[in-house]
Amino acid sequence: MALIKEKDREKLIGIMKIIEEDVKIVMFTQENECQQCQATRGLLEEVAALSEKVSLEMRDFEADAEMAKNLGVDKIPATLILGEKDYGIRFYGVPAGYEFNVLIQDILDVGKRSPGLDEKTKEVLATIQKPVHLQVFISPT
């Protein structure tokens, strides 16, 4: 059963036509998938099918522990959005509800290779010289 409704699917396919460059979604799950991991995988598979430029790579948190560690992934389900490099974008938990909009927006931003922030914001952020790890807590609606 599709997680994304038919009419939304149509709309999303249209929106994602603006993606110019390849976007790779990497998901970390585990062999004995919990319900959240299953739900996330199902959702990401459908999202990847919406554009030829978007692909999905599945990884195992245990089998690929080294890769997880290098990418700073410490919990699952974990969804990463990568372009030609890793921008440090992570989703922990099922990207449902409000998080889903953000997921799509991030895919678009990575697909355009541009964060879509206004100039003033970019100026402020450019001043940051040390590592910054942001964790934004949300609840699915």
Next chain:
Amino acid sequence: MYGNSGTILKVNLSTGEMNEEHFDREFYLQYLGGNGLIARFIYDNVPPSVAPLEPENVIVFAVGPLTDTPVWGTSRGHVGTISPQTGLFCDSNYGGDFGMALKRTGYDAVYITGRSPKPVYLSVKEGEAELKDADIYWGKTTEETIDALEASAGKGAVASAIGPAGEKEIVFANIICGGKRRGAAGRGGMGAVLGSKNLKAIVAGGSRKTRIADTEGLKNILRELLPDLKKSKGAMTKTGTTALVDMVNSKGMLGTHNNTRETFDYAKDISGDTFLKTYKDKNTACHGCVIACGQKVNVTEGEYAGQSVKMPEYETLYAMGSMLDNHDINTIFNGNHICDLMGIDTISMGVTLAFVAECMERGIVREDEIEGRVDFDDGEGMVELIKKTALKEGIGKHLALGSSRLANLIGKDSYKYLCAVQGLECAGHSARGLRGMALAYSTSTRGGSHHDARPNYPEHSHPDPGFEAIPEYVTESQYFTALGDSLIVCRFIAEGMMGPSAVGESMVKILNCVTGWNIGIDELKKIGERIYNLERLINVKRGLSRKDDVLPYRVMNEPIPDGPAKGRYVPKEELDKMLDRYYELRGWSAEGIPTEGKLEELGLK
């Protein structure tokens, strides 16, 4: 009026307004005082939509007609509110002398609502009250606060206060009540309610005497009853409740290792008849009590080494001792003292730790998840964890949620290891072993409490009496405790000379001597029934019904594995049968809701 004063003090912390309200003989004939009065006020003034930590919640401190009379154990007081731990009506009786001091101001109760914009304390004197700045006390321990307030308020003044845990609105924060032998309104997180209101303490003092209708008659009755009292409760003078540890263990009903077992190999090390020989410092007593069960102990190791601190009572020896496989008595002295200073319920604290320890043992919660570890048989670790909980530091943030909320976060099958009913951790009287406690915990208004229906050794322990006579027993016991908490008289004094477990003639006689009334046992029981139904109504309006009259998973599914009570547990069919009969006796529906007919009979809307 004899007994009661007829006047209560109402305080609105939001506006600072205070006024008096008067109640007549009729009111007291319905509700007595204490527990009864509190239930009435909470029912009338706190709608089900009000959350416990909102300003609109009401907390009431009350005394009764017997408070501050020659009857022993009448310096105590009672307090009640909607509990942040359970979301239900909660009330608690506390020892010490605060009840007596409040009675001497001429107020039968202090009714508190609202939220003060800044930390304050309430000073109550005869016919007057004032809210005073408590900035300098905020952050201080209960001991520092009570000592300071009593010193500045003068001779005879007694204070009750919350500690930092109440200020931080920890859901099992308590209220410590002053006196030579201090008491605690322990269960249900009422300290958090005061914390949410920015009310640090209440100090009361006056010289009003309670009018007694028949002083001669009262003197005679007390003289008659004294030998019985001494015979049944005299041992408490030496050990308080602490000798219960060995006794309960010998019956195979001492909750051990988060209640996975009920026999503790080291029970003797933490039983008062043993440890007091080495550690006892002196007795302390509630004003005028002839039993004087309080004790202080000399700590020889750890945090408070070299100091004399309040002796941990039976419940603490269970919660911080056997439940944690801990038989290092000094660590229990220290842990108990920290709970007293910071204002934390020792039962909820210990049982929460035991719950987490078992979850960790089973690998369903990890150290990195809750920022630390909880281990069995680690008394020193326990002391550190209690400190962290009081300050909500690191792992303390997680522990401060209490075992029930933690079970929700941990998920998986953690509910199987919970020893709580309605979110209130169960006390140290076995639900599997003691047939009475099975129905007691499931129907107690405030949750897993041993003070609505009482534990009854040896009758309900050995030989196994089965579940037959339990509904009748629990019904009577609940009247007995509701009345005892309304009069107000110490539970042990009541059990020793007015009970032992159901309302006796002596309770009626004493009440009539003091108040000048002429009521009989049936009428008195009816008052008890009215109070209990009112409490039930408050909970029913908040969504409670039969589905909530439950017992922990382990109690209903896992037989006691060894010891004299081996094999006992509470099968669902037995609980259902008891509930059916209990509701019938109470005149409630099959869903556990008081019927219209019953409410009319009791004069409740």
Next chain:
Amino acid sequence: MANDNISADMVSGSEFPFLVVKYNVSGVPHTVVNEEHGIAGALPEKDFAEEIVKAIGA
């Protein structure tokens, strides 16, 4: 994406409740910067960026 130094996780509070307790998250959205500082609520883009800079400078 704007700065290689910055990585950002979206964390579902209901699936990671211990983190909610660990970081004292009492409302959402709530942003934790470098496991230490908290920014409550949703802010306008530039203000949010300035709060982050403030948090790490502090």
